[in-house]
Amino acid sequence: MKKQIGVHERLYPNPVVLVSSSYEEIANIITLAWVGTVCSNPPLISISIRPSRFSHKLIKQSKEFVINIPSEAQIDICQYCGSKSGEEFDKFKKLNLTKGKSKKINTPSITECPINIECKVKDIISLGTHDLFIGEVLATSSDAELVYEDGDIDYDKLNTLTYCMGKYYKISGVK
Amino acid sequence: MKKQIGVHERLYPNPVVLVSSSYEEIANIITLAWVGTVCSNPPLISISIRPSRFSHKLIKQSKEFVINIPSEAQIDICQYCGSKSGEEFDKFKKLNLTKGKSKKINTPSITECPINIECKVKDIISLGTHDLFIGEVLATSSDAELVYEDGDIDYDKLNTLTYCMGKYYKISGVK
Secondary structure, three states: OEEEOOOOOOOOOEEOEEEEEEEOOEEEEEEEOOEEEEEOOOOEEEEEEOOOOHHHHHHHHHOEEEEEEOOHHHHHHHHHHOOOOOOOOOHHHHOOOOEEOOOOOOOOEEOOOOEEEEEEEEEEEEOOOOEEEEEEEEEEEEEHHHEOOOOOEOHHHHOOEEEEOOEEEEEEEOO | OEEEOOOOOOOOOEEOEEEEEEEOOEEEEEEEOOEEEEEOOOOEEEEEEOOOOHHHHHHHHHOEEEEEEOOHHHHHHHHHHOOOOOOOOOHHHHOOOOEEOOOOOOOOEEOOOOEEEEEEEEEEEEOOOOEEEEEEEEEEEEEHHHEOOOOOEOHHHHOOEEEEOOEEEEEEEOO
8 A cells, every 4th residue: 555755855775975075275075865877978977965065165166076985884984974064174184084186176085985986067057955066077096906807896895885864774785 | 096997977876766657658667777866845856868768758758757666576677677678568567567546647656666756857958878857756655564654764674776887786774
């Protein structure tokens, strides 16, 4: 039997990523689950952020961001960066994270995250409570031990996280 | 040590959903992983589809779709609907799936899927190989046994799937 449960965005599970941003000398990190691949050529990834967020301001000015995919061990970092604003202090310093030099953009990646996807903002679409940033992937780096010879990533080694209504989950292979 | 792995859309894991569509008397189902929540008010979900797909044609004409979230047991349906075109035959019939009557739109849901999210297309954005359909959530239904008293869904009972580079994965709670 079906039950009506109202008008909500009920799409789960979602990815969990740490998005780094910077403008001039200021850098920040925000945890996002409302992110998704939207096009293969050009390779585009979208991220949704509320205009009130500090990361929104930085990305709107720099037109850049890095998607850092965390491993399961970095769940505490995800929880912290998803609940604290970086307007008053530098989350990289606070969490002892390293600002990695990006290949194609000025925004630093998070060196400790196993995968770093550098994006240049192509478009910003105002949707309501959230703005959708469409980012073009300009470069991707991975921890060397996760990469097969053909350049693909072995996600079974990575142990990424996924997100469902306030909780983080591990993933495990089915087929 | 980091390794450069080229310019790809490397965002994982992704949700796995069965999107149902219809126009006039024709209905179809496509498995998508490039979907995401993009706004909370209005509640918006985006789905990316190649213009060559049959579902693209139906949704473009009807301006409607239903996101049906499958359970782990429906992995074979996901694999089938992600690899076969519905241009020649009706996947609902082929897979013995029931066309559920939607509350707010004409497009049928998949009754056998535990969660059905009815969406009205607000915008279609051409990105390149894929078009981004922005859908507003008009109604959501869930199998009654998955719903808490407050209307939230118990995702631990649902056992959704997630998707990483060609493989389906189960999820399991962390914290």
